[in-house]
Amino acid sequence: MICIQIRIANCLAAITLLAATSADAGESADVIKQRIGSGDPVAGKSKSTLCQSCHGEDGLSVEDLIPYLAGQYSAYIIKELRNFQTGARKHPIMNTMAKTVNDADLADIAAYFASLDKMQGGGWGKNTVAKNLFLKGDMSRNIQPCVSCHGINGKGKAPDIATFPVIGGQHKAYLRAQLINWRDGQRTNSPGGVMNIIAKSLTDPEIEALTDYISGL
Numbered sequence: 092m093i094c095i096q097i098r099i100a101n102c103l104a105a106i107t108l109l110a111a112t113s114a115d116a117g118e119s120a121d122v123i124k125q126r127i128g129s130g131d132p133v134a135g136k137s138k139s140t141l142c143q144s145c146h147g148e149d150g151l152s153v154e155d156l157i158p159y160l161a162g163q164y165s166a167y168i169i170k171e172l173r174n175f176q177t178g179a180r181k182h183p184i185m186n187t188m189a190k191t192v193n194d195a196d197l198a199d200i201a202a203y204f205a206s207l208d209k210m211q212g213g214g215w216g217k218n219t220v221a222k223n224l225f226l227k228g229d230m231s232r233n234i235q236p237c238v239s240c241h242g243i244n245g246k247g248k249a250p251d252i253a254t255f256p257v258i259g260g261q262h263k264a265y266l267r268a269q270l271i272n273w274r275d276g277q278r279t280n281s282p283g284g285v286m287n288i289i290a291k292s293l294t295d296p297e298i299e300a301l302t303d304y305i306s307g308l
């Protein structure tokens with residue numbers, strides 16, 4: 092009996108600790124709820140089996156050119172899906188995939204991925220060039236600091252500002268591909284072309300350093 096009580100006490104302590112850790116990471120229930128939006132994550136889970144086959148059941152894809160969707164803003168996921176549907180964002184696989192989703196299911200599917208534990212990097216590589224660009228930018232070259240839009244550690248701004256995707260902890264190869272797409276004008280779907288303007292000035296070594304840094308956050 093005593094033994095069971097001790098176990099329960101330990102368990103409660105562990106739960107409290109977990110809750111404290113999540114709160115530290117800004118993941119309160121309220122924050123997660125706002126990120127999920129109006130869709131139903133439970134319905135979304137069963138509606139997204141096809142998506143999960145590439146993006147992972149936990150939203151953490153294995154293939155490094157397939158982005159993590161875990162903890163991404165539902166509003167951003169919905170916007171990208173619509174952009175893939177209309178061809179405003181081009182990718183042969185996703186242009187086809189997006190057409191399999193109807194409007195009614197889209198909010199639920201996005202809610203499911205948004206409800207998952209947010210993508211998390213394994214630590215940054217101590218590259219101060221990248222850290223400076225991320226935190227301070229270089230206004231002489233039109234590079235606004237990434238942190239000003241993508242938030243602290245690239246984890247997004249307030250959950251009700253879903254224009255700016257979570258990028259911290261995303262796959263490095265995917266981030267690199269997107270920055271190159273923005274720079275080359277292959278991807279043009281950011282509001283006001285802001286990411287094209289920023290990426291235009293980034294050199295290859297800067298993209299390498301930045302994506303290494305951001306994927307670790």
Ligand code: HEC
Nearest residue numbers: 141142145156157158168171172182184185188189192200
């Ligand atoms: C066969 C693999 C595959 C399947 C299945 C798939 N995706 Fe994707 N998805 C990708 C790849 C690859 C990309 C990266 C596209 C790029 O490079 O622009 C992507 C990108 C995305 C993005 C953009 C994420 C970002 O950070 O900008 C979203 C959102 C997305 N997929 C949602 C879905 C949904 C919802 C489904 C199910 C209807 C789905 N995907 C099915 C491979 C897949």
Ligand code: HEC
Nearest residue numbers: 235236237240254255256266269270280281282285286301
């Ligand atoms: C003025 C605001 C702003 C700044 C500053 C900014 N971004 Fe962005 N970024 C955006 C927006 C908005 C999007 C989403 C575009 C869309 O709607 O598809 C985005 C998208 C991205 C994406 C694609 C994410 C994905 O999941 O596909 C990457 C990578 C990215 N930004 C990297 C950076 C880096 C690196 C910096 C700093 C050098 C930076 N951004 C600075 C606004 C900004």
